[in-house]
Amino acid sequence: MRLVIARCSVDYIGRLTAHLPMAPRLLMVKNDGSVLVHADGGSYKPLNWMSPPCRLVEADGQWTVTNKAGEQLVITLEDVLHDSSHELGIDPGLVKDGVEAHLQVLLAEHIETLGDGYRLVRREYPTAIGPVDILARDPAGSAVAVEIKRRGEIDGVEQLTRYLELLNRDPLLAPVRGVFAAQEIKPQARTLAQDRGIECLVLDYNAMRGLDNSADRLF
Known part of the structure; x- marks a missing residue:
């Protein structure tokens, strides 16, 4: 250049x-x-x-x-x-941070973010209409399907609803609860999720990466 x-x-x-x-x-x-x-x-x-x-x-x-x-x-x-x-060379391109794939990996590594006693079954658990991001078990052993978005909107809740309908047809899994997880969840999406019995979880990306220690905060 x-x-x-x-x-x-x-x-x-x-x-x-x-x-x-x-x-x-x-x-x-x-x-x-x-x-x-x-x-x-x-x-x-x-x-x-x-x-x-x-x-x-x-x-x-x-x-x-x-x-x-x-x-x-x-x-x-x-x-x-x-x-x-100046010779800049070949640019490696933009690598987006905090995209859904990163969030999925981090949540799988820190499955306790869902609560104490949770354990990971697998990521990308297959269904007939596509994989649900994470399948986990709660402390009681019940199955939990987690759909992860960077920004949680109504479409994501609808997507998780469809996954839950299919997963609950499997007698080896049912009953399956749903968790809608995102860095930000829109009010309309939260209302729809709660109406359908789906739990909402706001993900702190930096905290899961170990970059934000709440103990170091003044308030």
């Missing part, structure tokens, strides 16, 4: 025309061929840009960026304050 801070003006020539008057800006030339013009405001969105594939030609203090449609971004540089290039 090339980063250039320069006092420049920018003209877009294409289906429409646009002009940015002379001012200090950040110019980004990415390895994929894209060119972006940023100001010091406007958050992440560039003032103007040219998406790849495009061709950059530099001559006499002027950049001409042309895309495959023939549209051009003409950048006139009056004063270059900084010009550097």
Whole structure:
């Protein structure tokens, strides 16, 4: 990636025309061929840009960026304050934290979050319409089906309801209770779950990871 801070003006020539008057800006030339013009405001969105594939030609203090449609971004540089290039390599991509898969693994590892004396039967317990996230046994030995969501909404309660209907047909499991677990449970979902005899459990992701010790809190 090339980063250039320069006092420049920018003209877009294409289906429409646009002009940015002379001012200090950040110019980004990415390895994929894209060119972006940023100001010091406007958050992440560039003032103007040219998406790849495009061709950059530099001559006499002027950049001409042309895309495959023939549209051009003409950048006139009056004063270059900084010009550097950096090899970033292949980006591994965004890894989301706290997604349902992570919550399922953590709850299985800390099944006591459901209560003292609970034990894990298995994760992804199969049913005819798909696997329920966790099947556990309570201290009395009764089966408990747990459906896990990052955000608990009505659809999740309906999904757990369907699982419970199937699981309760199995004489080796019945009766099976349901627990709807999520980091956040919407009021409507909680009301529907309680109406159907399903327990709601709010999961503290950081606490299950051991990053939040309630004993260290002042209040």
